[in-house]
Amino acid sequence: MARIITFSEAIKEAMQLAMRKDENVILMGEDVAGGAEVDHLQDDEAWGGVMGVTGGLVQEFGRDRVLDTPIAEAGYIGAAVTNAATGMRPVAELMFNDFIGSCLDEVMNQGAKLRYMFGGKAKVPLTIRTMHGAGFRAAAQHSQSLYGMFTAIPGIKVVVPSTPYDAKGLLLAAIEDDDPVVFFEDKTLYNVKGEVPEGYYTIPLGKGEIKLPGNELTIVGIGKQVQTALDAAEQLTAKGIDAEVIDPRSLSPLDESIILDSVMKTGRLVIVDEANPRCNVATDIAALVADKGFDYLDAPIKRVTAPHCPVPFSPALEDIYLPSAEKILKVVSEMIEDDTTVTM
Amino acid sequence: MKVSEETVQGITAEKASWMYQKMCEIRKFEDKVHDLFGQGVLPGFVHLYAGEEAVAVGVCAHLDDNDSITSTHRGHGHCIAKGCELDGMMAELFGKATGLCNGKGGSMHIADVEKGMLGANGIVGGGFPLAAGAALTSKLKKTGAVAVCFFGDGAGNHGTFHEGINLAAIWNLPVVFVAENNGYAEATPFEYASSCTNIADRAKGYNIPGEIVDGKDATAVYAAAQKAVERARNGEGPSLIECKTYRNYGHFEGDAQKYKPDVEKKSHLEELDALRKFREYIASEGLLTDAELDDIEERVDHAVEVAVKFAEESPMPAEEDLTKDVYVSYETHDRGDV
Ligand SMILES: Cc1ncc(C[n+]2csc(CCOP(=O)(O)OP(=O)(O)O)c2C)c(N)n1
Ligand SMILES: [Mg+2]
Numbered sequence: 001m002a003r004i005i006t007f008s009e010a011i012k013e014a015m016q017l018a019m020r021k022d023e024n025v026i027l028m029g030e031d032v033a034g035g036a037e038v039d040h041l042q043d044d045e046a047w048g049g050v051m052g053v054t055g056g057l058v059q060e061f062g063r064d065r066v067l068d069t070p071i072a073e074a075g076y077i078g079a080a081v082t083n084a085a086t087g088m089r090p091v092a093e094l095m096f097n098d099f100i101g102s103c104l105d106e107v108m109n110q111g112a113k114l115r116y117m118f119g120g121k122a123k124v125p126l127t128i129r130t131m132h133g134a135g136f137r138a139a140a141q142h143s144q145s146l147y148g149m150f151t152a153i154p155g156i157k158v159v160v161p162s163t164p165y166d167a168k169g170l171l172l173a174a175i176e177d178d179d180p181v182v183f184f185e186d187k188t189l190y191n192v193k194g195e196v197p198e199g200y201y202t203i204p205l206g207k208g209e210i211k212l213p214g215n216e217l218t219i220v221g222i223g224k225q226v227q228t229a230l231d232a233a234e235q236l237t238a239k240g241i242d243a244e245v246i247d248p249r250s251l252s253p254l255d256e257s258i259i260l261d262s263v264m265k266t267g268r269l270v271i272v273d274e275a276n277p278r279c280n281v282a283t284d285i286a287a288l289v290a291d292k293g294f295d296y297l298d299a300p301i302k303r304v305t306a307p308h309c310p311v312p313f314s315p316a317l318e319d320i321y322l323p324s325a326e327k328i329l330k331v332v333s334e335m336i337e338d339d340t341t342v343t344m
Numbered sequence: 345m346k347v348s349e350e351t352v353q354g355i356t357a358e359k360a361s362w363m364y365q366k367m368c369e370i371r372k373f374e375d376k377v378h379d380l381f382g383q384g385v386l387p388g389f390v391h392l393y394a395g396e397e398a399v400a401v402g403v404c405a406h407l408d409d410n411d412s413i414t415s416t417h418r419g420h421g422h423c424i425a426k427g428c429e430l431d432g433m434m435a436e437l438f439g440k441a442t443g444l445c446n447g448k449g450g451s452m453h454i455a456d457v458e459k460g461m462l463g464a465n466g467i468v469g470g471g472f473p474l475a476a477g478a479a480l481t482s483k484l485k486k487t488g489a490v491a492v493c494f495f496g497d498g499a500g501n502h503g504t505f506h507e508g509i510n511l512a513a514i515w516n517l518p519v520v521f522v523a524e525n526n527g528y529a530e531a532t533p534f535e536y537a538s539s540c541t542n543i544a545d546r547a548k549g550y551n552i553p554g555e556i557v558d559g560k561d562a563t564a565v566y567a568a569a570q571k572a573v574e575r576a577r578n579g580e581g582p583s584l585i586e587c588k589t590y591r592n593y594g595h596f597e598g599d600a601q602k603y604k605p606d607v608e609k610k611s612h613l614e615e616l617d618a619l620r621k622f623r624e625y626i627a628s629e630g631l632l633t634d635a636e637l638d639d640i641e642e643r644v645d646h647a648v649e650v651a652v653k654f655a656e657e658s659p660m661p662a663e664e665d666l667t668k669d670v671y672v673s674y675e676t677h678d679r680g681d682v
């Protein structure tokens with residue numbers, strides 16, 4: 001039987017394999033090793049990141065390749081940009097994606113644009129790993145899903161895995177990639193388990209996957225919301241509706257074909273994105289399908305997203321902030337009500 | 345109680361009583377939160393202030409509701425010292441509608457603008473420019489109010505440290521920057537992450553006073569803050585005070601704290617304890633009797649119990665609160681669900 005490990009372990013394993021393969025791969029971030037220069041600390045007692053994702057890597061690779069940084073995101077993310085442009089292949093951790101507020105210039109104006117501004121004469125093989133997502137009771141400044149912001153910036157690639165298998169293969173591809181990649185890890189997925197092969201493998205960026213085949217409705221999910229889409233699909237099956245679930249896996253580049261082909265088959269599209277609704281990825285995909293797939297549609301495109309408000313702390317509010325299978329079912333019933341070819 | 349008599353530091357019996365009460369409130373509130381969190385009662389994560397009481401209290405002893413403070417992710421102590429009600433604070437940690445922020449902020453965003461508490465902060469380094477802004481208002485409106493920015497040793501390495509302090513210095517703003525150097529930022533020692541020996545050394549670069557005090561000694565913090573607050577009120581500009589202190593618990597609840605040497609932990613929890621130190625001082629100066637001090641502790645124990653009960657019995661926010669207070673006003677002309 002294939003090996004089962006967690007999302008978190010899959011990500012760690014990808015970093016470990018990349019570091020074994022290429023000595024230019026280094027890690028940096030706040031407490032990615034933990035306890036720098038604490039003499040009495042055994043390396044296996046080091047933090048290895050706030051969530052322990054990089055735990056143990058300092059033991060294998062040493063503190064020259066697993067660099068603890070001060071709380072200075074502009075400093076070390078900026079340094080990672082030119083560290084990458086001058087011959088290294090850094091994997092910098094931005095602990096929570098919300099902290100991009102402290103280093104957006106380094107990512108948006110420097111890392112993303114060097115190559116273009118320099119007439120193609122530079123490359124920035126930088127990977128930024130960052131945590132996102134609501135549902136952790138972490139409140140407004142530690143729970144956002146900001147992948148849409150990065151997707152809007154030319155020069156950056158954006159990856160949002162939904163399973164341990166994908167996380168490992170996509171992270172290895174991101175590290176191998178010669179462009180800056182922002183790799184989003186949903187903090188509520190870290191303990192989710194799945195089958196992950198032991199060896200080195202990559203999943204190409206820009207290639208989505210059909211997570212569940214179906215014929216009557218397409219549901220596109222992003223990150224953790226792929227699971228919400230699958231939960232909804234299961235309930236729809238019970239109601240006699242055959243849904244297809246698609247995971248784009250990378251948002252930039254975006255696998256347009258997998259979405260358009262699916263909508264051509266099903267004629268209906270729901271997009272589930274837990275980011276706020278304005279200018280998010282659901283909007284982007286809806287525009288894509290309205291533009292290139294209008295003739296395939298039998299019903300209006302529906303988006304299931306968070307509302308236009310920050311992430312609340314109170315569990316009572318955060319639970320209703322997030323998309324849910326129930327919310328997906330509600331929009332599907334609206335779509336199908338208007339449609340005489342299907343009964344629900 | 346011997347009202348109006350003062351010690352060398354100018355601490356009256358009345359002030360000592362207030363300070364000891366606030367320090368006890370912080371300690372007992374945090375110990376309770378530690379227990380509740382351990383029982384799985386509280387959602388999210390919490391960063392506890394226990395051990396650092398002398399800093400928040402020694403500084404806030406010079407402030408009133410017109411003065412502002414900016415705080416950190418470790419903000420419960422600043423809240424209490426600035427006069428926030430324990431009931432509303434505890435309810436906020438529970439995510440209840442009766443919380444200081446109606447349950448929307450939680451531990452890391454706890455705030456009470458009426459009391460001049462401009463919020464705990466989830467963003468390390470967030471407070472420097474925010475304090476400068478409040479001080480600019482005071483300067484332009486001539487209110488005489490002072491702004492205090494509490495920040496950690498880790499935050500001292502964030503870019504906003506430079507921008508906020510430089511701005512306050514060139515505009516001569518009434519700000520007091522208070523470093524809470526507890527030796528660690530998460531698991532990273534101050535010495536590793538900082539190029540300076542003391543955070544206060546950096547004051548020189550901004551041409552502002554920089555003072556180092558024993559942050560476990562409420563009287564030392566009180567004396568240093570008095571000078572800095574007066575200076576700010578007199579229009580003489582910002583200062584920086586570095587308080588050498590220690591957090592008794594981990595970075596957040598659940599941190600095994602392996603990076604802390606055992607002897608260090610032990611000495612801070614025992615002989616160097618800030619409450620013990622202040623209590624001994626009060627006794628040696630004859631400001632309050634043992635019975636009076638015990639009475640304060642008992643009242644605080646009770647107040648914390650009351651706060652927990654209040655929080656437990658309060659309702660959760662209502663569904664419609666989710667999208668309330670994003671803006672003051674927002675005309676959408678939307679069509680609702682289509
Ligand atoms: C901009 C930003 N970077 C990183 C973090 C994560 N973080 C939260 S608290 C903390 C350590 C802060 O250390 P310090 O300033 O010394 O305060 P202390 O926790 O010791 O009170 C870190 C790294 C954050 N909240 N914001
Ligand atoms: Mg600290």
